Amino acid sequence: MVACQILQFTWLLLLLLLRISESDSRAFQIVQLNMKEAESPGAPLDPLPLLAPSPLIMPFTNLTLPNLGSTSKYLNCYNLSGKCPLNFSNAENVLATTAIDCWSSLAPYLANAVCCPQLYAAITILIGQSSFSSGDLGVSPAHANHCLSDIAQILEARGSNNDLLNICSINPSELTQSSCPLARVSDIENALNISKILGSCEKIDPVKECRYKVCQSAIMDAAVKIASTNYSVEGVVGGDPVSRVRVAVVDDCRKIVLRWMVSRLDPARGNKVLRGISSCKINKVCPLVFPDLKKVTKECGDTISNKSACCDAMENYIKLLQVQSFVTNLQAFNCASTLAANLRKANVSSNVYNICGIKLKDFSLQDSGCLFPSLPFDVTYDQSSGIEFKCDLNDNVAAPWPSSYAYSPSPSSNISVSGTDLPPLPKAASDQSGELFSSLLMS
Secondary structure: OHHHHHHHHHHHHHHHHHHHHHHOHHHOOEEEEEEOOOOOOOOOOOOOOOOEEEOEOOOOOOOOOOOOOOHHHHHHHOOOOOOOOOOHHHHHHHHHHHHHHOEHHHHHHHHHHHHHHHHHHHHHHHHHHHHHHHOEOOOOHHHHHHHHHHHHHHHHHOOEOOOHHHHOOOOHHHHOOOOOOOOEHHHHHHHOOHHHHHHHHOOOOHHHHHHHOHHHHHHHHHHHHHHOOOOOOHHHHOOOOOOHHHHHHHHHHHHHHHHHHHHOOOHHHHHHHHHHHHHHHHOOOOOOOOOOOHHHHHHHOOOOOOHHHHHHHHHHHHHHHHOOOOOEHHHHHHHHHHHHHHHHHOOOOOOHHHHHOOEHHHHOOOOOOOEEOOOOOOOEEEOOOEEEEEEEOOOOOEOOOOOOOOOOOOHHHOOEEOOEEOOOOOOOOOOEEEEEEHHHHHO
């Protein structure tokens, strides 16, 4: 108990130091972002952007990452509820990864592409692994709130943001079986084609999976089958109209199937599969919120009379997007396409992206431009260098304007984003560097 008290005091002191460093943004002028030349991965199946390591050094480099060792050894030091049936020691490494992916004040900016997908994966794995002893793939409503609170507490002790559940919009019902009629492992295995699911999902290539949806289709087929034990769900698989209730039931059953699937895989492999599946959904949409376009349309609408004024208006507008979130390269493509469509609807007919030199990188958080790779990856921590993550250096691609190019890749290498073909991306050039003002992180 004495050791526990010492440990608790140490973490309280550490968290206090972190809070002080976060609140005093003026003490840190600039966070340096060093970008290294990307290495070609050979002959990829698709014209996906190359991956390149690029560290983002947080201003906590003189502090060490919380390291509680074995979770089971220190559980009594967390002051947990004692009412959660989940076995946290079964997913220690996954929880550690989640804490770094959702690190402190970076979490809101990493939320859509890295943090929240990893948090959902961690919760899925926790429930799946705990089903070995409980026999259930859903936490009871009476225990769900306690479990969610315990998870948040463990992650925060390891360095994650203290408002993580709100950032990722996770509520206790996410841990239960919700409206899915089956949640017992024995019932699920009696209803499923086990070999089909494991054969389709045990190992996935994220690029192929997003195109062919082999694992996702197997999961959805299983979810529909389980949901049909309580509802008639023909409409979900092609009928019209589709009942919202039936769609919700199938979605809840899909979560149950995912939990069962990862229970049959080791946590590390299950985590890779879940993140690979989630990346397909992430890259289909633009996560940015677009402010009003009045100032842009005033200067750029109809025939542009003053190019300088138009580009100033565009630059100021883009800055409103850059403070929101890191985005992946494919998300940036979607964001650029969406904004272009909005501009054209507002009578901006000229290609202002070309006129003002707007690139895909301009839609990400940093002024210098750091797009994340479209493939799943994790933030890493090193005691000497701090927080690091990968940046895609194929970020100097011109933002797409409708009908501004005609690109027809071969059928074997076609990638479509919101119905628009992704233009060819150049190989990353020489070493680059950029700056990220700490006020973006510390505000």
